[in-house]
Amino acid sequence: MSFDVTAFRAHFPSLDSGLAFFDGPGGTQTPRPVAEAIMATMTSPISNRGTVSATELRAGQVVADFRAAYADLLGVPADGIVHGRSATQLTYDFSRHLAKTWRPGDEIVVSRLDHDSNIRPWLQAATAAGVTVRWLEIDPATTELILPDSFSERTRLVAVTAASNVLGTVPPIRRIADLAHAAGALLYVDGVHYAAHRFVDVPALGADLFVCSPYKFFGPHCGVLAADPALLASLWPDKLIPSSDAVPERFEFGTLPYEQLAGATAAVSFLAASSPASQSSSPSSSFSSRRAGLERSFQAVHAHESMLRARVESGLGAFAVHSVAADRTPTLLVSLDGRDARDIQKFLAARDVLAPAGSFYAHEPFEALQLPNPSLRIGLAAYNTVGEVDRLLDGLSASVA
The missing domain is CATH 3.40.640.10 (Type I PLP-dependent aspartate aminotransferase-like (Major domain))
Structure with a gap:
């Protein structure tokens, strides 16, 4: 299944900067529909959730749309979706x-x-x-x-x-x-x-509780937990007396950030509209069709990212590659004997190629495998191109010359 990376990139204003972003595992760039959803919600007439005014009802709809979107993304009921700060x-x-x-x-x-x-x-x-x-x-x-x-x-x-x-x-x-x-x-x-x-299909994976972060796939900074509502109903958090006892609300402490939820919703709909079969569709596709669009989009993106990963791997030359599992994402941890990865990061950044160095909160893998700390992480995302990969490889080659 083909993926039109040029059409996809056109939605990301930051990509016009000329920077090549290989730092996606730490957080991706933001497409225009997500930013517009955040701004529209923040500037619209809106209040805390309630059942009387139009502004209260609008807040409730933003929350409902968020739960429906992540139900579609993760394959669980909408009342099994919990929002969190991270x-x-x-x-x-x-x-x-x-x-x-x-x-x-x-x-x-x-x-x-x-x-x-x-x-x-x-x-x-x-x-x-x-x-x-x-x-x-x-x-x-x-x-x-x-x-x-x-x-x-x-x-x-x-x-x-x-x-x-x-x-x-x-x-x-x-x-x-x-x-x-x-x-x-x-x-x-x-x-x-x-x-x-x-x-993602949480029930098929067999996960009882599953967490993800929308800012890793083009959304705003927040976290989402998915679970069977019956499991959530069996758990009681410490909470304020006046706050809701309902699932999933009882796990969400304080007033929800409605603008953030709207942006997270837009990220899911944007992804669903990014498959070859859906690119002519509006990012506000109906909830009933959104999960099918997501499956098509992820299939197309996976093929695109896998092609880019193979191109990176074929050109790493003297670099040691620590990512060797049979099944893995398009993320490569590499190092070069005798060189501090932070120096290579700075060399690439001077060429407008962004690949970070560090241990990335992966304390246990670095200790268990005795990985060089810091190492360079090359993280591919859907918006990366063959041309950007070649710029990365040219920079890596020049860094050891």
């Missing part, structure tokens, strides 16, 4: 909610592959609750997780990423889900990096 904040919140049900002698499982936001909240909650922590280790030869034959019947939670934000490794989430559920445990999936590159 995926990190949501994970901290739900670690506390879930830890209320843990008892000494229980176990949780975390992974060495994960971003620290899907490790530290669980470790801290486990310490407070007095439960044991088990680890899924990484095979250094493949950068893939080493899975057990089973989890203990004492396991209450397994927390794992759907895709590594530094290595791109995509673990077998469905298999992990089956192991977790066979032990009677819940599966919490960090889908922040995964949702930026793959079509």
Whole structure:
């Protein structure tokens, strides 16, 4: 399935800067429809949600549209969608909610592959609750997780990423889900990096709770959690007495940022309208057709990004490539012996090519695999082009000349 990258790029004002952005894993650029949705909401007559005035009803509609959009994106019911300030904040919140049900002698499982936001909240909650922590280790030869034959019947939670934000490794989430559920445990999936590159079907993955971040796929800075509403109904957060007890509202603390929700909604509709079959459609396509559009768009984007990744890999020359898993996203972690990756980052930036150096909150993978810290991360996004990849490769080659 072809992908018209030129037509896609035309929606992004920042791409007119001449900069080549290979920093997508840290946050993508913003298309015009998303910015316009934010501005239109902020400047429209709007109040806090209510049932009397038109302004109150408008606020309620913004929230309803947001939940419908992320239901379409993630494949769960709309009342299973929770807004948060970030995926990190949501994970901290739900670690506390879930830890209320843990008892000494229980176990949780975390992974060495994960971003620290899907490790530290669980470790801290486990310490407070007095439960044991088990680890899924990484095979250094493949950068893939080493899975057990089973989890203990004492396991209450397994927390794992759907895709590594530094290595791109995509673990077998469905298999992990089956192991977790066979032990009677819940599966919490960090889908922040995964949702930026793959079509998401939370029930098919087997995730009980799944978090993602719209700013990784052209939206504003916030987090979204998806779960079965029945599971959410079984959890009670610490909350204010007057605030709603309804699901999912009881997990959203304080007044919601309506303009942010509108921008996040627009990002989903923009993606749904970006497939070859949908590019003539308005970004405000109906909810009933949006999920089908999303699936087509992600198929087209995946093919485009995979082609670019292969081109990058073929031209890396003397650089060591640490991203080697069989199934992975278009994100490459590379290093050069004897060179500080920050110097290479600065060299590329002087050529208007942006590829960051660091460890990117992936503390455990860097420690487990003894990766050079900092390393250079090359993150491809849908708006990248062959010409930009060639500029990157030329810059990398010149940096070692």
